[in-house]
Amino acid sequence: MAAATLGLEAFLVFFATLVAVSLSDLPDGVVWAGGTALAVACVLAAGVVRRPGGLAIGWVLQVLVLATGFFVPAMFALGAVFVAMWAWLLSVGRRIDRDRAAWAAQEPPD
Numbered sequence: 001m002a003a004a005t006l007g008l009e010a011f012l013v014f015f016a017t018l019v020a021v022s023l024s025d026l027p028d029g030v031v032w033a034g035g036t037a038l039a040v041a042c043v044l045a046a047g048v049v050r051r052p053g054g055l056a057i058g059w060v061l062q063v064l065v066l067a068t069g070f071f072v073p074a075m076f077a078l079g080a081v082f083v084a085m086w087a088w089l090l091s092v093g094r095r096i097d098r099d100r101a102a103w104a105a106q107e108p109p110d
Helices: 002-025 028-048 054-070 075-107
Strands: none
Touching: 002 028, 002 054, 002 075, 028 054, 054 075
């Protein structure tokens, strides 16, 4: 679930980059470089989210996406939605893992 969230966030960052090119006072090249780097980072993080430190990388990306609101103000709201979704999905994932472990412990050996 965390990987899917980061994958969707990559699309969000890409589309926000398109908006930022029109609205930002920064040079277009800087906006494209930053937006592309953040979108690619989201895709790469989706691939390593199950490895040690993967969730920490995901949290860092959540903060960075939220910070893009300084360039495109709507990203404060959209970033907050993704931060909330990220936190909720991590809590649900932990609960599912805990329930699976409890279920596996109750199952009699073959």
